[in-house]
Amino acid sequence: MYRPEIKVLDCTIRDGGLANDSHFPLETVRAVYEACCQAGVDYVELGYRNSREMFDPAKFGVWRFCDEKDLRAATDGIEQGDTRIAVMMDAHKCDPADILPAEESVVDMIRVATYVKDVDKAISVENVAHARGYETTINVMAISVESDWELDPALEQIEKETHAVACYVVDSFGALYSEQVDYLVAKYQRLMPSREVGIHTHNNQQLAFANTIEGIIKGANFVDGTVHGLGRASGNCPLELLLGFLKNPKFDLRPVLDCAARTIQPLQKDIEWGYMVPYMITGILNQHPRAAISVLKSGSRDGYRAFYDRLLELVE
Amino acid sequence: MYRPEIKVLDCTIRDGGLANDSHFPLETVRAVYEACCQAGVDYVELGYRNSREMFDPAKFGVWRFCDEKDLRAATDGIEQGDTRIAVMMDAHKCDPADILPAEESVVDMIRVATYVKDVDKAISVENVAHARGYETTINVMAISVESDWELDPALEQIEKETHAVACYVVDSFGALYSEQVDYLVAKYQRLMPSREVGIHTHNNQQLAFANTIEGIIKGANFVDGTVHGLGRASGNCPLELLLGFLKNPKFDLRPVLDCAARTIQPLQKDIEWGYMVPYMITGILNQHPRAAISVLKSGSRDGYRAFYDRLLELVE
Numbered sequence: 001m002y003r004p005e006i007k008v009l010d011c012t013i014r015d016g017g018l019a020n021d022s023h024f025p026l027e028t029v030r031a032v033y034e035a036c037c038q039a040g041v042d043y044v045e046l047g048y049r050n051s052r053e054m055f056d057p058a059k060f061g062v063w064r065f066c067d068e069k070d071l072r073a074a075t076d077g078i079e080q081g082d083t084r085i086a087v088m089m090d091a092h093k094c095d096p097a098d099i100l101p102a103e104e105s106v107v108d109m110i111r112v113a114t115y116v117k118d119v120d121k122a123i124s125v126e127n128v129a130h131a132r133g134y135e136t137t138i139n140v141m142a143i144s145v146e147s148d149w150e151l152d153p154a155l156e157q158i159e160k161e162t163h164a165v166a167c168y169v170v171d172s173f174g175a176l177y178s179e180q181v182d183y184l185v186a187k188y189q190r191l192m193p194s195r196e197v198g199i200h201t202h203n204n205q206q207l208a209f210a211n212t213i214e215g216i217i218k219g220a221n222f223v224d225g226t227v228h229g230l231g232r233a234s235g236n237c238p239l240e241l242l243l244g245f246l247k248n249p250k251f252d253l254r255p256v257l258d259c260a261a262r263t264i265q266p267l268q269k270d271i272e273w274g275y276m277v278p279y280m281i282t283g284i285l286n287q288h289p290r291a292a293i294s295v296l297k298s299g300s301r302d303g304y305r306a307f308y309d310r311l312l313e314l315v316e
Numbered sequence: 317m318y319r320p321e322i323k324v325l326d327c328t329i330r331d332g333g334l335a336n337d338s339h340f341p342l343e344t345v346r347a348v349y350e351a352c353c354q355a356g357v358d359y360v361e362l363g364y365r366n367s368r369e370m371f372d373p374a375k376f377g378v379w380r381f382c383d384e385k386d387l388r389a390a391t392d393g394i395e396q397g398d399t400r401i402a403v404m405m406d407a408h409k410c411d412p413a414d415i416l417p418a419e420e421s422v423v424d425m426i427r428v429a430t431y432v433k434d435v436d437k438a439i440s441v442e443n444v445a446h447a448r449g450y451e452t453t454i455n456v457m458a459i460s461v462e463s464d465w466e467l468d469p470a471l472e473q474i475e476k477e478t479h480a481v482a483c484y485v486v487d488s489f490g491a492l493y494s495e496q497v498d499y500l501v502a503k504y505q506r507l508m509p510s511r512e513v514g515i516h517t518h519n520n521q522q523l524a525f526a527n528t529i530e531g532i533i534k535g536a537n538f539v540d541g542t543v544h545g546l547g548r549a550s551g552n553c554p555l556e557l558l559l560g561f562l563k564n565p566k567f568d569l570r571p572v573l574d575c576a577a578r579t580i581q582p583l584q585k586d587i588e589w590g591y592m593v594p595y596m597i598t599g600i601l602n603q604h605p606r607a608a609i610s611v612l613k614s615g616s617r618d619g620y621r622a623f624y625d626r627l628l629e630l631v632e
Contacts, residue, residue: 177529177561178494178526178529178530178533179533203522205525205557205560206519206522206524206525206526206545206554206557207525207526208522209521209522209523209526210494210522210523210525210526210527211526213493213494214494217494217495228593229522229591238522238591238596240593240596241521241522241596241600244521244596244600245493245600253624254621254624254625255621257593257597257620257621257624258620258621260593260620261593261618261619261620261621262618265593265618274590274591275545275554275590275591277544277556277573277576277577277581280554280556280557280560281573284557284560284561302577302578302581303577304573304574304576304577305570305573305574305577308569308570308573309570
């Protein structure tokens with residue numbers, strides 16, 4: 001009944017790091033890593049390996065840079081099982097010189113995040129990572145605002161010029177409905193026949209888990225989740241829902257439930273994520289959540305209608 | 317692009333009443349009713365009309381009984397537009413004698429909720445309601461635990477013996493995935509060709525909105541939502557998401573955004589609803605949420621794994 005090709009990637013620390021400038025205590029990162037290893041999750045993404053030229057180390061936590069020593073501190077002494085370690089590099093905010101030869105690193109996979117306009121940068125980063133011995137993916141962000149005439153040739157280029165095992169549909173704005181997921185997954189399969197399709201969703205419209213399932217039904221084999229849905233703004237597809245849905249007996253839901261209860265849920269004191277109407281408004285209007293984040297920070301919580309009207313003026 | 321047959325029903329006060337024993341202040345009910353009228357929502361369900369023999373009026377609020385005088389107090393002086401008023405009667409907990417002739421009532425529609433085992437009671441209540449001049453529906457609860465050999469003849473009976481405009485798939489446990497929604501909607505259409513299919517969802521697995529869309533795609537034309545998803549346990553399909561998705565220009569999202577911000581969100585002080593891991597556990601194990609409600613009330617919030625194991629023992 002299950003499809004053994006499906007690979008689950010946990011990106012709790014990486015995507016959650018967008019909500020707290022990657023300031024996670026070491027014990028939080030270790031707890032997430034250990035839970036994922038115990039649960040049989042295929043990959044754990046422990047942060048970004050981005051450039052110190054682009055992100056001020058005085059402002060951002062160490063999980064924005066994922067130095068080898070920090071990754072070792074997060075993983076040493078924990079039984080890894082078959083779980084592999086990933087980091088993400090933003091094509092336009094990283095330095096390929098930060099990619100060590102794979103044999104000197106605990107990292108197994110490098111995921112290159114990119115906008116369509118930066119696809120050439122992404123391909124060059126991917127090429128370096130592949131040459132240095134890593135498994136790679138390309139993650140195409142903000143897919144809901146890309147037009148076919150720009151996206152299609154970028155996907156064809158990824159098919160021809162990279163060794164990525166998967167290319168992801170990344171619904172950064174939480175704007176996609178199921179029929180758009182179908183359309184994009186089919187497009188990816190058509191234009192990149194030798195790559196797996198990945199799907200990474202956001203929960204602005206409470207569709208993150210549903211769209212991930214929809215991607216799976218249509219053939220996507222790389223799927224992302226985060227414990228308790230932790231992530232920027234409305235957050236992501238909850239890993240515990242994903243493991244509850246998947247039938248592969250190698251997965252054990254229990255360690256993730258513990259991690260959700262003991263490690264992630266208590267973060268709600270300091271980090272606000274989940275369904276909130278301002279994020280739902282940016283989702284339905286296909287906008288970056290930053291506008292909603294600033295409305296929420298202003299404390300003016302009952303101005304939803306005014307916020308909607310203001311945003312409509314920008315998009316109509 | 318839109319399907320004019322689709323009817324949206326708001327059941328904020330009715331389903332939300334399961335989370336607070338129907339104790340809403342009058343001004344809350346008026347605000348929800350007014351917002352729905354302004355938004356062009358087709359029906360507003362203002363509570364249950366259940367029996368005082370089954371529910372103690374000392375314990376339950378007036379919206380569990382929906383006496384005519386209370387309904388008038390909730391609606392008088394508010395521009396109704398094309399919005400109609402509904403109440404729900406539980407087949408096994410109501411008294412058909414409480415159904416006034418429609419011309420003496422502000423109620424337009426009576427929805428009869430039932431388990432499959434009580435379908436004969438439901439049909440007799442429906443028959444009285446229809447004879448007294450109301451539009452009716454039958455809402456088949458806990459559909460995720462019904463077997464085909466009991467459900468199918470019940471649906472055939474509803475087709476033959478009632479005048480219900482719609483029969484609902486009610487996912488009381490928030491357990492359905494999209495493929496099960498497809499299966500049930502197709503079954504309803506096959507066995508009840510002269511009835512519309514309705515869908516009412518719960519959000520235990522964050523699939524309430526997605527499953528409602530799935531129902532719509534497959535042809536369901538009666539769809540339920542609640543403002544900000546208010547409802548028992550994880551709550552329901554958020555009305556604001558539903559109106560954001562539907563393309564019928566008669567709907568205006570703005571009044572619902574205001575209601576969410578000013579009327580419903582502030583209730584979070586007193587009523588807890590939304591995504592919580594114990595509810596997710598009852599959802600994936602296809603169980604009534606009451607077990608999770610009691611775990612949450614106990615205050616032992618970090619025993620998710622133990623709760624899961626305990627529930628597994630019951631179902632395996």
